[in-house]
Amino acid sequence: MITGENFIGKTRSATGSKQFSTFDPVKxxxxxxQFFVATExxxxxxxxxxxxxxxxxxxxSAEKRAGFLRAIADExxxxxxxxxxxxxRESGLPEGRAAGERGRTLNQLRxxxxxxxxxxxxxxxxxTADPGREPNPRPDLRNALFALGPIAVFGAGNxxxxxxTAGGDTASALAAGCPVVYKCHPxxxxxxxxxxxxxIRAAERTGIPDGVFxxxxxxxxxxxxxxxxxxGIKAVGFTGSMGGGKALYDLAAQREEPIPVFAEMGSINPVLLLPQAMEKDAKGWADKFAASITLGAGQFCTNPGLFISEESPALDRFxxxxxxFLEDKEQGTMLHPDIHQNYLRWTSLQxxxxxxxxxxxxxxxDQQYKAAPVLLTVSGLxxxxxxxxxxxxxxxxSLVVKCSGSEEVQEVINVLQGQLTATVIGNPTEMDKYSELVKDLQSKAGRLLFNGVPTGVEVSEAMQHGGPYPATTDSRFTSVGMRAIYRWVRPVCYQDCPQALLPDILKNGNPLGASRKVNGQYTTQSI
Amino acid sequence: MITGENFIGKTRSATGSKQFSTFDPVKxxxxxxQFFVATExxxxxxxxxxxxxxxxxxxxSAEKRAGFLRAIADExxxxxxxxxxxxxRESGLPEGRAAGERGRTLNQLRxxxxxxxxxxxxxxxxxTADPGREPNPRPDLRNALFALGPIAVFGAGNxxxxxxTAGGDTASALAAGCPVVYKCHPxxxxxxxxxxxxxIRAAERTGIPDGVFxxxxxxxxxxxxxxxxxxGIKAVGFTGSMGGGKALYDLAAQREEPIPVFAEMGSINPVLLLPQAMEKDAKGWADKFAASITLGAGQFCTNPGLFISEESPALDRFxxxxxxFLEDKEQGTMLHPDIHQNYLRWTSLQxxxxxxxxxxxxxxxDQQYKAAPVLLTVSGLxxxxxxxxxxxxxxxxSLVVKCSGSEEVQEVINVLQGQLTATVIGNPTEMDKYSELVKDLQSKAGRLLFNGVPTGVEVSEAMQHGGPYPATTDSRFTSVGMRAIYRWVRPVCYQDCPQALLPDILKNGNPLGASRKVNGQYTTQSI
Structure with missing residues (x-):
């Protein structure tokens, strides 16, 4: 079933001479x-x-594209x-995780x-037009979002x-009406x-033309x-390392025609631990965060890699x-020897x-490629x-930053780089006192969460998975949730366009039955 | 009243030694x-x-910012x-144009x-949360758009x-909640x-803090x-030349923290002339386009600089x-000797x-710095x-491209670069026949207009002033109309946030009375 060939549209192709194989880190x-590297x-x-x-x-039509997405999920x-x-056997991740992630992926497509x-x-x-307006008549103007063009999607190793392959970037691009050329993660x-x-089967089954994927x-x-x-590529979606994402961003900016790159490059996801919460339940929070830190062998971009707190006996208990708890956890196998090697190198450096x-x-x-936890502390200064x-x-x-007081906590937050998430752990009664700190933390992150763990990213319209650089290359967009689609579209305005030439979404008759803003009011009525 | 000083917030400052003056091209x-160039x-x-x-x-609050914008208009x-x-006396443009543009600017702010x-x-x-969801409870998620940070705005000479200074970029950034550092056009x-x-007076009058502008x-x-x-700058708005915009885009991409640049860099605004329309009213269209080409001495980014048509006797009449008509028009004075010089150089090259x-x-x-029209033709090939x-x-x-037939018209459209606008002049009966050409033209432009002239950009929510590169650096945004505000905001998601810490826009009580999408339904009700 696995041939190692590329898909150029629906056609399998393996004309190159460079081959490689994947690795089973458990065995x-x-x-x-053997897989054939795509040729120029x-x-x-x-x-x-x-x-x-x-x-x-x-x-x-959206109906046709929706049918395609559902067929992909079914296939x-x-x-x-x-x-x-x-x-x-290609990731070393356990079966339960695989099944859960598949469920999430199907849900995303649907x-x-x-x-x-x-x-x-x-x-x-x-x-609508106002021919009598002074000094100049007002033209008829109609605007909607349209697909940008072919998108290059880079898969994430984790x-x-x-x-x-059929993850959020691909799903959102196909949903928007953009063909996807997918660069597989080796x-x-x-x-x-x-x-x-x-x-490919879903495309054939639903009459989607060749070359869309x-x-x-x-x-x-x-x-x-x-x-x-x-x-031919008009935008890029990437999830992976800072080095990889930034290199693609630079390359795209240097093209003769620069194109937008949305690169999600990870984050250390600071967690602010407030004193009363620590006083009340240091052990309970430690338990939850040990689970979050070691989930998937820690290989998540929302992994909590930084705790910030005032020094206190309660913090020491935490x-x-x-x-x-970290030492008690079963150690997960990392995705690949290279990832494992990299982890050893970076923990050693830190x-x-x-x-x-x-x-x-x-x-x-025990055996090789296991992810052994490392927990460090450092002073705020x-x-x-x-x-x-x-x-x-x-x-x-993970690293715990022990601050001499709330002022130092403030200073630590001030120097933080952009993040995907920031978390506040605090009792209701102390939140008010720290509301300024919370506001500062918000300015650093795309998602701000309270009394929870940042791992586990909900797929919904309200999600934001994208924060200030270097978490992502453009904090104005998300790569998770329905609004990820906005990365791949642009507005087009039709001025005084004859009805017959208008796209359906903007026709007087509203054949799609969409809710539209017509002369300032939302309506599904025709004009 | 004009001191030549800079405003650092509300404080006038002229500590530099470099001075310059403006030029009256009519006199x-x-x-x-004398103006003092800002120092480092x-x-x-x-x-x-x-x-x-x-x-x-x-x-x-939006109310406060709205009051500020209206006060700017009043001031x-x-x-x-x-x-x-x-x-x-700084632009050489006539009084009527000045008054009209002022009206447009006040209208924009309001x-x-x-x-x-x-x-x-x-x-x-x-x-809202679903604690009973399996396998994991669903958290409470709330998302809205928030201001990005301080914006650098570059004024346009034309x-x-x-x-x-108080144009669309400044108005949209201030509306979004972003301070503006404005680089004045010399x-x-x-x-x-x-x-x-x-x-500055409007800020003081409406209690806007120092440093917002x-x-x-x-x-x-x-x-x-x-x-x-x-x-400290988090995004850039620019309107001007290709060279200037691209240089800022490159600079911003090379920063340690890259930032988004929306540069509107102009366009040649192709006009597709269909045969029947030419047959019916070549002279009428010539009249309208002569006015459009020479409006403001041709110094508009939506100036129609390219016509595409099949060869025909009607086209020759056009x-x-x-x-x-072009030769009969009164010649306008150009903005500046440099602009005039540049025009002479480029027309000579073309x-x-x-x-x-x-x-x-x-x-x-007659006198110097006048904009004499130049009209060329060239074959499609x-x-x-x-x-x-x-x-x-x-x-x-302007340049008229004379094509040997509709296939060559198609090929000419295929090679076009990105445009702010594209225009179709055609009779209703022939539009259908050319619908594919029209669609191809749409893929090149941000605004597609029919049987009108591209100069005159309406300020409204339906406007799109931004097209594929090189018309702008990011076709996903507009610099004219209300949606220009989306350049300066980013989404933030609040997960399980206590009510007291939520921004008003996301609080259960809906104190702002906003229309919000709550569990899939739009409502202004509280939760």
Whole structure:
């Protein structure tokens, strides 16, 4: 079933000579399949096909695209256990996680289908003409959002389903009416190819034209760079490391025609621990955060990598309990030897940073590629002086910043870089006292949460997964939730356009039955 | 009244030694006032002040900000004839234009005031918790748009009011809750300083804190570059040349923290002339387009600089009539000797492009700095081969591309770069036949208009002034109309936030009375 070939539209292709295999980190050996790195010609063909089919696909009805998205979900479902098996042996993640992530991915696809069918998301606004206006007649103006063009999507290593082949970026782009050229993450190439085949089958089953989705195998950075540099690509969605995301952002900005890149590059997700909450239940919070830090072997972009609190005996109890719970957890296998190596390198570097104290560092319990937690503490003053301590360590690593008082907490928050999330743990009675701190924390993050853990990102319209740089390259957009679709559309205004040439969403008769803002009032009525 | 000083917040400052004056192109002599180029320290102070006041200003009520915007309009109005006088002697534009543009600018400010007061533009969405959901409880999620931070705004030389000091960029940023550091256009520094003083008075009158608006005089590129590079600036609005906009875009992308730049860099605004319309009324259209091409001495970013049509006797009649009408028009004075010089240089270059034919080139009728129209023709084939013909010539220049048939028209449209506008002139009976061409034209532009002229940009919610690159740096946004505000905001999601800490827009009680999407339904009710 896994052939190692690329999909140029629906056509399988393997003309290149460079091959690679994936790795099973639990069994500590390579998987048997060989994958063919896409060639320059294959990349070019995929983008050109996407560009040529764009006018047709962007013009399909929302109903048709919704049918396509639901069919993708069904086809992925149909792959059953064989898909889960492949996921597990390419990621080292347990079956339960695989099944849960698949459920989330199917739900995501179906949610986008529901979302686009109302057409309201396209923000249609109609202002009818006023020929008698002085000094100049007012023209008829109609505006709605339209698909941007072919999108390059880069899969994330840590979410083989939800942020990969048929994940949020692909789903939102296809929902918007944009063809997708997908650059597969080499760590789970087999899983990705299986999902890609499901997308292709769904396209054929629902009459979606060839070229709306292509799937390219890659290793290293060449395929991705060529893809982003291709004039046919009009925007980029990326989830991954700071280095990778920033490199693509720079490349896209330097094109002859610069294009937008939405890169979600991770975060250390600060958690502000307020004194009363610590006083009341240090142990309970330590328990919850130990689970959050070690979830998925800590390989989440919303992993809580930083705690900020005033020094107190209660904080010491929190640190002690957190340390104990972390050491008690079963150690998860990391995604890949390279990820594991990187984790060891970064924890080692952070342990050597000036004046950090090691609280927990149990080392690996048994076999190789295990994620052993590391918990450090540092003073507020030392944290403020050392931006290096804000580097994301991908894995179950966390740092507690012990501040001399609330003023130092304030200063620590002031020096924080942009974040995906920021969390406040506090009792209702103390929240008011710290409302200014909370406001400052909001200015640093895309999502602000209270008395909970940042891992676990809800997929809904109200979600925001995107914060100030370096969490993402553009805080004005989200990569999770329905509003992720806004990355891939642009407004077009029609002035005095004959009815026959207007897109359905803007026609007088309102054939789509959409809610539209007509001369200032929302209505589903025709004009 | 004009002192030549900068405004660092409400404080006048002129610590620099570099001075410059503006120029009256009608009288062909420099104006008497001297302006002080902002120093590095002044720029730094202005941005730091904006950054420090941001938390307070972004937290003001929409009502307060609306009051501020209306007060700005009133204060500008109060300046009366002295402002118009200054505008005219710094731009060479006639009094009627000055008064019209002022009216548009006041209307813009008041429209943004109305727009933000409903709060609906912030797209509030609330999803209440579902503690019983399986497998995990659903948290309470609330999302709305919040101000991004201090914005650097660059004024446009060709619109001393509407795209300058209190123009659309400033108005939309202030409406969003963002402080503005304004880089004055040196060609109309006195006009700008007067408008800036009106903004400062309005701020004082409506209790807006110091630092929400600063005004910096500049000459050359240094002030602008330093401003965009300043870490306190979080986004940039620019209207002007391709060279200037792209340089700022590049600079912003290369910052340690890259920031979004919306640069509107002009366009040649293609006009597709369909055969029946030419057959029916070549002369009438020639008359309308001669007026559009020469309006404001051709110094508009929506100036129709390109016509595309099939060869026919009717097209020849159009060209002949257009030529005649252009030569009959009174020649307007250009904004500045440099602009005039640039126009001469570019028309001269385009006249020498391979196989262009000169149809009209009457030269200047009387005194210096007049904009003499230039009309060229070229074959479709030669146009396709020569991207240089797509360079914007700022002034009353236009090029007619004569195609051998509708297929060549198609090919010409295919090679077009991104545009602010594209226009179709056609009879109702022939539109259907050309619907594919129209669709292709739509893919190149932000606004598509029919049987009208592209000059004259309506200020309303349905407007789109922003198209694919190189018309603008981000086609997903507009710089004209109410939705220009979306450039300066980002979504923030509050998860399980206590009521007391929620911003008013998301509180259960809905104290702002906003229309909000609550669990999928729009309502103004409280929860």
């Amino acid at each position: 500590a050996k390579p998987n048997p399949e 010609k294959e990349i070019d063909d995929a983008v050109n096909l996407a560009a040529s089919v764009f006018p047709v696909y962007s013009d399909t 992925i479902s149909e792959l059953g256990d064989s898909l889960i098996d492949c996921y597990c 949610s986008f289908a529901d979302y686009i069918e109302t057409e309201e998301w396209r923000m249609p606004v109609i202002e 979410f083989p389903f939800a942020f990969s 760590m789970h190439a087999g899983t990705s190819e299986m999902v890609a085949s499901a997308i 292509s799937h390219l195998h890659s290793q290293g950075t060449t395929v991705g760079q060529q893809l982003v540099a291709h004039p 640190i002690g309990a957190l340390s104990m 342990k050597k940073q000036p004046n950090t104290q090691i609280v927990s560092d149990p080392g690996e319990k 030392d944290f403020i002086k050392n931006p290096g301590l804000q580097h994301e360590v991908f894995g179950p690593f | 062909a002599k420099p104006n008497p006032e 320290k002044e720029i730094d102070d202005a941005v730091n002040l904006a950054a420090s006041v941001f938390p307070v200003y972004s937290d003001t 500008i109005s109060e300046l009366g004839d002295s402002l118009i006088d200054c505008y005219c 429209s943004f005031a109305d727009y933000i007061e409903t709060e609906e533009w912030r797209m509030p969405v609330i999803e 619109f001393p009011f509407a795209f300058s 060609m109309h520094a006195g006009t700008s300083e007067m408008v800036a003083s009106a903004i 600063s005004h910096l005089h500049s000459q050359g590129t240094t002030v602008g570059q330093q401003l965009v590079a300043h870490p 060209i002949g009539a257009l030529s005649m 006249k020498k492009q391979p196989n262009t034919q000169i149809v009209s080139d009457p030269g200047e009728k 030669d146009f396709i081969k020569n991207p240089g013909l797509q360079h914007e010539v700022f002034g009353p220049f």
